[in-house]
Amino acid sequence: AQSVAQPEDQVNVAEGNPLTVKCTYSVSGNPYLFWYVQYPNRGLQFLLKYITGDNLVKGSYGFEAEFNKSQTSFHLKKPSALVSDSALYFCAVRDIQYNNNDMRFGAGTRLTVKP
Amino acid sequence: GAVVSQHPSWVICKSGTSVKIECRSLDFQATTMFWYRQFPKQSLMLMATSNEGSKATYEQGVEKDKFLINHASLTLSTLTVTSAHPEDSSFYICSARDRVWNTEAFFGQGTRLTVV
Numbered sequence: 001a002q003s004v005a006q007p008e009d010q011v012n013v014a015e016g017n018p019l020t021v022k023c024t025y026s027v028s029g030n031p032y033l034f035w036y037v038q039y040p041n042r043g044l045q046f047l048l049k050y051i052t053g054d055n056l057v058k059g060s061y062g063f064e065a066e067f068n069k070s071q072t073s074f075h076l077k078k079p080s081a082l083v084s085d086s087a088l089y090f091c092a093v094r095d096i097q098y099n100n101n102d103m104r105f106g107a108g109t110r111l112t113v114k115p
Numbered sequence: 116g117a118v119v120s121q122h123p124s125w126v127i128c129k130s131g132t133s134v135k136i137e138c139r140s141l142d143f144q145a146t147t148m149f150w151y152r153q154f155p156k157q158s159l160m161l162m163a164t165s166n167e168g169s170k171a172t173y174e175q176g177v178e179k180d181k182f183l184i185n186h187a188s189l190t191l192s193t194l195t196v197t198s199a200h201p202e203d204s205s206f207y208i209c210s211a212r213d214r215v216w217n218t219e220a221f222f223g224q225g226t227r228l229t230v231v
Binding site for chain 2: 032034036042044046049051103104105106107108
């Protein structure tokens with residue numbers, strides 16, 4: 001079974017500073033990894049994914065994430081945070097051994113970017 | 116591309132009535148759709164996996180007779196909350212995975228259900 005941990009409930013950064021939202025995962029096989037963002041009373045918006053290939057993946061709105069197999073991590077990063085990045089971020093994992101199974105989500109991390 | 120439309124975005128109903136929520140993939144075909152429930156300030160809880168043309172697979176603890184799921188076509192899945200009670204009030208979100216690419220899932224905008 002797959003699982004995801006987001007160790008931080010809340011991350012606060014100042015506008016213009018780099019941000020990191022942490023995620024670690026556990027799967028029995030090889031993972032597909034995802035980051036989604038949720039704004040209030042909305043569904044989840046896809047940001048980026050790791051399937052295979054380069055460990056550093058780039059996604060929407062200037063976000064990127066680095067897949068680290070030895071540390072089983074997939075931290076989300078952005079070089080310069082914007083106030084509009086403030087939202088709830090979810091990391092998700094899918095075990096590719098099971099073709100039609102669902103993703104499992106972390107508990108979410110609320111990012112607040114202050115002006 | 117990859118748009119999932121969920122309707123309605125919010126609904127208020129009386130206790131004892133039933134409410135149907137629709138989830139449509141607008142520009143792709145989805146053999147698999149997922150229904151989630153999200154409580155305030157919490158993560159998504161998977162309720163069931165909906166496969167086109169077959170019965171849904173429910174997660175443990177989710178009452179299949181209360182949360183009826185129908186996936187009649189490759190672009191539409193519906194969730195019906197039957198005999199709704201105030202404790203069913205929640206934010207319900209669907210997602211769909213492209214039949215061809217089958218990697219990430221795309222989410223509807225969610226439905227805020229309030230049972231009074």
